[in-house]
Amino acid sequence: MTAVELRSVSKSFGHHLVCRDVNLSVREGEFVTLLGSSGCGKTTTLNMIAGLEDASAGDILMNGQRVNDLSPVQRDVAMVFQNYALYPHMTVAQNIGFTLKMRKLAPTEIRTRVERVAQSLELSALLERLPAQLSGGQQQRVAIGRALVREPRVFLFDEPFSNLDAGLRVRMRVEVKELHQRLGVTSIFVTHDQEEAMSISDRIAVMNAGVVEQFGTPEEIYNQPATRYVASFIGSPRIELYAGTLEPGACRIGGVALPIGAMAAGDPEVEVGVRPEHVRLGDRGFPATVRLVQPVGPATHVTLDWEGGSLTASLPGFIRLTPGTAVKAEIDPDHLLVFDRKTGKRRAPQRPS
Amino acid sequence: MSFTRRQQGGPVVRTFIGIGLAVFVLWSAAPVVWLILSSLLEQQALISQPPDVSPAGFTLDNFIQVLYAAAALGRGIMNSAIVALFSTAVALALGAPAAYALARLPVPRANGVAFLILATQMLPGIAIAIPLFIAISRLGLIDSVFSLGVVYLSFNLPIVVWILRGFFQGIPVGIERAAAVDGAGVIATFWHIVLPISIPPMAAAAVFAFVEAWNEFFFALILTRQQAQTVPLVIAQFAGQYQTVFGQMMAAAVISVAPVIALAIVFRNQIVRGFADGMTKG
Numbered sequence: 001m002t003a004v005e006l007r008s009v010s011k012s013f014g015h016h017l018v019c020r021d022v023n024l025s026v027r028e029g030e031f032v033t034l035l036g037s038s039g040c041g042k043t044t045t046l047n048m049i050a051g052l053e054d055a056s057a058g059d060i061l062m063n064g065q066r067v068n069d070l071s072p073v074q075r076d077v078a079m080v081f082q083n084y085a086l087y088p089h090m091t092v093a094q095n096i097g098f099t100l101k102m103r104k105l106a107p108t109e110i111r112t113r114v115e116r117v118a119q120s121l122e123l124s125a126l127l128e129r130l131p132a133q134l135s136g137g138q139q140q141r142v143a144i145g146r147a148l149v150r151e152p153r154v155f156l157f158d159e160p161f162s163n164l165d166a167g168l169r170v171r172m173r174v175e176v177k178e179l180h181q182r183l184g185v186t187s188i189f190v191t192h193d194q195e196e197a198m199s200i201s202d203r204i205a206v207m208n209a210g211v212v213e214q215f216g217t218p219e220e221i222y223n224q225p226a227t228r229y230v231a232s233f234i235g236s237p238r239i240e241l242y243a244g245t246l247e248p249g250a251c252r253i254g255g256v257a258l259p260i261g262a263m264a265a266g267d268p269e270v271e272v273g274v275r276p277e278h279v280r281l282g283d284r285g286f287p288a289t290v291r292l293v294q295p296v297g298p299a300t301h302v303t304l305d306w307e308g309g310s311l312t313a314s315l316p317g318f319i320r321l322t323p324g325t326a327v328k329a330e331i332d333p334d335h336l337l338v339f340d341r342k343t344g345k346r347r348a349p350q351r352p353s
Numbered sequence: 354m355s356f357t358r359r360q361q362g363g364p365v366v367r368t369f370i371g372i373g374l375a376v377f378v379l380w381s382a383a384p385v386v387w388l389i390l391s392s393l394l395e396q397q398a399l400i401s402q403p404p405d406v407s408p409a410g411f412t413l414d415n416f417i418q419v420l421y422a423a424a425a426l427g428r429g430i431m432n433s434a435i436v437a438l439f440s441t442a443v444a445l446a447l448g449a450p451a452a453y454a455l456a457r458l459p460v461p462r463a464n465g466v467a468f469l470i471l472a473t474q475m476l477p478g479i480a481i482a483i484p485l486f487i488a489i490s491r492l493g494l495i496d497s498v499f500s501l502g503v504v505y506l507s508f509n510l511p512i513v514v515w516i517l518r519g520f521f522q523g524i525p526v527g528i529e530r531a532a533a534v535d536g537a538g539v540i541a542t543f544w545h546i547v548l549p550i551s552i553p554p555m556a557a558a559a560v561f562a563f564v565e566a567w568n569e570f571f572f573a574l575i576l577t578r579q580q581a582q583t584v585p586l587v588i589a590q591f592a593g594q595y596q597t598v599f600g601q602m603m604a605a606a607v608i609s610v611a612p613v614i615a616l617a618i619v620f621r622n623q624i625v626r627g628f629a630d631g632m633t634k635g
Contacts, residue, residue: 052530073536085527089549098545099535146535 001028002064003186004049004154009058011044011210018044020210022058026203029184031177035197035233036207042190043082043158045207049188050156051075062153073102078147079156083163084139086131086146092118093127096145117149137168144176155180155187161196173200194234198222206230228344231273231337237301242308243341244272251336254307256286258333262350266340270347273337276301276314285330290321304329388610392416392603399599415604426605428580429587433609435498436583437566440505444562445555448513453543455514456521457529467518470511478571486575496578504572509562516561520554521547556623564613584609 004026011019019041026032034042047053049060051072059066067075078099086095093114100110118124121141131139140160147155157176161169177200180187191197197204198218205215206229214226225231231239242253246268250257253272281302288306295301300319304311306329313329321327338347362370390406391399398410419426455463485504486495494500524547532542548555570585577586588609591602617624 047530050534052533072534077534079531079534081527081531083525083527085525085531087528087531087546087550098532098537102536102541146531150535 002026003028003030003062004188005059005061005064006045006049007059007061009045009048009055009060011041011048011053011056018210019048022207022210022212024205024212024215026186026188029186031180031187031189031200031202033189033191033197033201033204034207035191035194035204037192037233040207041210042192042207046079046156046158046188046190049154050077050079076150076153077156078150078152078154079158080140080143080147080160082159084131084143086139086142088131091128091130092123092134092142092145095131095142096123096149099146099150113149114145117145121145121148136164137172140164140172144179148179153186155185157187157189159190159192162191162193169196176200195236198234206233208233224346225273225337226346228271228273228339228346231339231346235275237276237312237314239273239275239337240309240311241339242272242274244270244338246270246338251333251338256307258331258336260333260336260338260349263338263347264350266347267342269341271339271341271344273339274311274331275335275337276312278332278335279304279311279313280330280332281313281315281319281327282330283328285328288327288329290323290325290327292323293319293321295319385610385614388603388606391599392607394600396598396600415600416608418598418601419604419608425582425587425590426584426608429582429584430609432498432501432581433567433583433585434612436502436505437563439502440509440566441559441562443502443506444509444513445559448510448558449517449548449551449555450543451510452514452517453521453547456518458539467514470514474508474511482572482575485572489576495576496581498581501573501576501581501583502566504576505566505569508569509565512565513558513562516558517551517554520551524550553623553626556620557626560616560620560624563616567609567613 002025004024006022006024009019009022010017022041022045024032024045034045036042044053048055051067051070051074055068060068062075072079087098090098093111096117097110097114100113105113114127115124118127121144123138123141123145126134126138126142131142134142143160160176161172164172173196176189189197189200198221201218203215203217204221206213206221208227208229214221214230216224216226221230222234225234228241232241244251244253246252246263247257249259249262251260251270251272252258277299286306288304288311290302291305291310292303293300294303295318299314299316302313302315302319302321304313304327311329339345340347391404392415393411393413394404394406395410395412395414398405398407454460455467460466489495489500489504492500528546528550529542532546537545567583568585569583570589573581573583573586577583584605588602588605591598591605
C-alpha cells in the first residue's frame with residue numbers, strides 16, 4: 001500500500017526552480033529519508049508533503065487520494081521542525097497538548113494523552129517547564145512528543161537533529177528508529193547527514209539541485225549509486241574519482257590497468273570511483289607512497305599518493321605505517337564504479353548473456 | 354530577546370560613551386526635575402533671578418491651590434484618561450491583526466499598503482486641522498470625548514501597525530508552521546501563538562500610543578470647548594490674561610505626568626524590548 005506518493009512534483013519560487021519533476025512513492029510504514037546538501041530542495045519537498053508549501057506542478061497523493069489542496073491537518077501529518085519550533089510561552093504539557101486543544105478534545109482526555117506520550121519520551125518530570133528551561137535534547141523530545149500525541153498517519157522530520165551535539169544526535173537517531181519500529185508509522189525524514197540517512201532509513205532519496213538522483217535502499221545507494229553525485233555524497237571517507245579509459249577487459253587509470261568485466265556500450269572515456277574499503281595494501285599492485293595515517297578505531301584510513309593522484313584505503317584495525325613509506329596498493333576490480341564522464345550516470349556492468 | 358552585556362572598546366571609548374550617556378540623561382531628566390522643583394516653590398522664589406532654591410522657598414501651597422480648583426483638573430484627567438485608553442485599546446485591537454496580516458499573510462502589495470499607512474503620518478497637523486474641524490463640527494461632535502478619541506485613534510493606529518509589523522516579521526516562521534501542522538488556522542495561530550509572545554512590543558506600542566494621546570494639545574484645543582477638555586488644556590489655563598500662576602501650573606503638570614511616568618516605570622522592560630525588536634527586525 002502506498003502511503004505517500006509524489007507524481008512529477010515541481011516547485012518554483014519566482015523564476016527559481018527548487019524541485020524538478022520529483023517522483024517518490026513511500027510505502028505504508030516505511031521510513032524514507034530525503035538526503036542532500038543544503039539547497040537541494042529536500043526541505044521544500046517535505047513542506048509540500050506537509051501542506052506548508054503548494055506544489056507548482058504535479059500531484060501529491062496520500063493513500064491514493066490527491067491531497068494538493070488539503071491543509072496540513074486534513075492530510076493528518078505531524079512534523080518535527082529543525083529548530084524544534086516549540087511555543088515559547090507554553091509549558092511542555094501545553095506544547096504537546098496544543099494540537100489536541102485545536103481539535104477540541106476534552107481537557108481530561110488531553111491530559112491523559114499528554115501524560116502517556118510524556119511517559120514514553122521520559123518527559124513526565126518536565127511537563128510544567130517552559131521550553132527555555134530545557135536542554136536541546138529535551139526540547140527535541142518535546143517536539144517529537146508534540147508530533148506523537150496526534151497519532152498521525154505520516155511523520156515528517158525536517159533535519160530534527162541538526163542543532164544537537166554529535167553524541168546526542170546519535171542517541172536521538174536510535175530513539176527515533178526504535179520509535180518507528182515500535183509504532184510503524186510511515187515516516188519521511190530530511191537530513192544532509194549521509195551517515196544518519198544510511199543508519200535510519202528503509203529507503204533513501206538522494207536529491208541534488210532539485211532532482212531525485214536515486215531512490216533506493218541504503219545498500220543500493222551505496223553499492224550501486226546511480227550517478228557520480230550519489231557515489232561521492234555517500235560514504236565516509238569519500239569515494240575517490242579518477243579519469244579512466246575503458247579497454248577490452250580492463251580499465252586504465254594513468255599507467256595502471258585494472259581488469260574488469262565487460263561494460264555496457266558507450267564512450268570509453270569514463271570516470272572511475274574507488275571506495276576506500278576496496279583498496280588493499282600488500283605485495284602486489286601498483287606503487288604508492290603513504291601520505292597520512294588516521295586510525296579511527298575499527299579501521300585505519302591510510303591516504304596514499306600514487307600515479308592517479310590521491311587514494312584513501314580503509315583498512316581494518318590499527319595499521320602502523322609511517323608517512324613517506326613506499327607500499328604497494330591494489331584496487332578490488334569487482335567493486336569499481338564506472339561513470340559516464342559527460343552525464344555522470346553509472347555504467348552498469350554488462351550482464352553475462 | 355535578551356541583551357548580552359559586552360564591553361565594547363577601550364577605556365577611552367567607554368569614557369566617551371559614559372559622558373555621552375550622562376549628557377543625554379541630564380538632557381532628558383532636567384525638564385522633569387525642573388518641573389517638580391518649580392511646582393514646590395513659591396511664586397516669588399520661582400520668578401526671582403536666579404530662582405531661590407533655599408528651603409525657605411519650598412511650599413506645598415501650589416498643590417493645595419490646584420486641588421481646590423480640582424473640578425477642572427479632575428475632569429481634565431478623566432477626559433485624558435478616556436481618550437488615551439480608548440485610542441490605545443482600539444489601536445491595539447485593530448492594529449495588531451492588521452500588522453499581522455501585513456507581516457505574514459499573502460496580502461497583495463503588503464509593503465505598499467504598509468507605506469501608505471505610514472504616509473498618513475507625514476502630513477503636518479496644521480494641514481488636516483481645518484478639514485477635520487469642519488467635518489467634526491458638521492457631525493455635531495465638537496467638544497466630545499468620543500470624537501477626540503477617534504481622532505487620536507487615527508494617529509495611533511499607523512504607529513501601532515508599524516511597531517507590531519516589525520516585530521511579527523521577526524518571529525521565526527517555524528513556530529507558525531508548527532501551529533499550522535498542529536491544526537491551528539490563521540486566527541487560532543494569531544490568538545494562541547503570536548499574540549502571547551508579542552506582549553513586549555504590544556506593551557511598548559501601548560505606552561507610546563497612550564502618551565501621545567495623553568499629551569496631545571493642538572487637536573484637543575481645536576476640537577474641544579469645555580466638557581471634553583483634556584489635561585494639557587487645563588494646565589494651559591493657569592496662564593491667565595494678566596498673570597501666569599507658574600507654581601500652580603507646574604503642580605498641575607506634575608499631577609498630570611505622574612500616571613505617564615508610572616506607566617513607563619512599570620512597563621520599562623517591555624518597552625525597551627519591544628522597541629528594540631521593532632527596530633532591529635522592522
